[in-house]
Structures are given as C-alpha cells and as structure tokens.
Amino acid sequence: MKHVLLAYYSHAGHTSRIARTIAKTIEEAGHKCEMVEMMEIVREGIDWDQYDTVIVGTPIVYGTYNKIVWEFCSAFKDKLDALPNSFFNVTVVARSPEKATPFGNRYLQKFIRRSAWKPKDLKCFAGKVDYPNWNWFETLMIQIIMRMTDGPTDRTQSVDFTDYEDVKRYALHCLTLGEPLQEIGDIRID
Ligand SMILES: Cc1cc2nc3c(=O)[nH]c(=O)nc-3n(C[C@H](O)[C@H](O)[C@H](O)COP(=O)(O)O)c2cc1C
Secondary structure, eight states: OOEEEEEEOOSSSHHHHHHHHHHHHHHHTTOEEEEEEHHHHHHHOOOGGGOSEEEEEEEOBTTBOOHHHHHHHHHTHHHHHTSOEEEEEEESGGGSGGGSSTTTOHHHHHHHHHOSSOOSSEEEEEOEEEGGGSOHHHHHHHHHHHHHTTOOOOTTOEEEOOOHHHHHHHHHHHTTTTSOOOSTTOOOOO
C-alpha cells in the first residue's frame, strides 16, 4: 500500500475539489492519500518519512503561482526530489487542448524555468470560471480575459472545464510513479 502526500494550494476552492477527487481515487484503489495545504507544511513542517509519493497541485491566479507555492518548492526541494513526484497546475487557458499539455501551457513552462524543484512528472488541468463565487474585481478581470479568448462572460454562470475522468486517470498514474516502465507508449521519462 502506498502513502501519498498531496500538497496543494487553492485560491478559491476549485483546486481543492480536484485534489479531493485525486485523494478519493487513490483511496478507492486501496492506498492512503493525505491532502495538506502547502501553507500548513511551510509553517508547521511535516513528517516526510511516512510518504512514498508526493503530488503538488496549484492554480494560476493573475498569471502566476502564489508566493507560498514558490516557498514550498524551494524550502522542500530535497524532500520532493527524494520521492517519486508529480506537479499539476489548474488554469482556464487549459480549456483549449493545445494549452493543456506541459509543452503548450506557458504557466507550466514558467514553473519549470523558475522553480528550484524540477518535478519528474507534469500535468495540466482546465479549471473553473466561477463568477458567482468571485469578488467583483476578480470577475471583471477574468471577464476581460474571457472576452479576448472567446470564453464564457456571463457573470451569473459558473463553468467547470475540469475533466474529472482525466483527474481520476492522473491519480492512478501517480500510483505508478517511481516504478519501472512496463509498456511501450508510456511517455514518462525516469
Ligand atoms: C483572480 C483570478 C485570476 C486568475 N488568473 C488566471 C490566469 O492568469 N490564467 C488562467 O489560465 N487562469 C486564471 N484564473 C483561473 C483559475 O486558474 C481557475 O479558475 C482555477 O480553477 C482556480 O482554482 P482555485 O479555485 O483553486 O483557486 C484566475 C482565477 C481568478 C479567480
């Protein structure tokens, strides 16, 4: 049985929902998965020795990652490197398939360039346009971006672009991290 640490940051709750889907999928497969906010780990520490895989997940807000994400990845670089690991981001640009790949997602490229920790495995998820739950300023900013990129602009609507079946596949894939490749066609590079 594996014990997975899922360290996450969520600005408005949607990445938490994705993380819960990952944790539930891992648990249903007979393993343990603990979701912990990056802020808590940075402030209080964690017993890294109990985990044998780590997943790190975060949304993009205003074109960047929250300060706590950079702090977490820098403070725990060695701990992260010592475990099979994966990093995922959540963005609305990833609603276009070409921007949902590690090569096509500029925010993921930015992370790889700037982060002290270089993840061994990468994933992009499309997030949620959640006008009813955002404040007026957030709503206005995203409406402007959505207008420019042909996305939803009706501020009375939430549109969830996340493919939860893909989230579940990713969760199961994370259980195979660190194991020898078995099939030709697996694109992981160890
Ligand atoms: C204030 C704000 C700024 C955002 N900026 C971006 C952005 O620059 N690029 C992008 O692709 N998505 C952006 N998003 C979309 C979020 O990444 C998406 O809604 C995600 O699901 C949010 O996850 P969370 O609820 O866990 O914070 C933004 C969302 C908010 C609320």
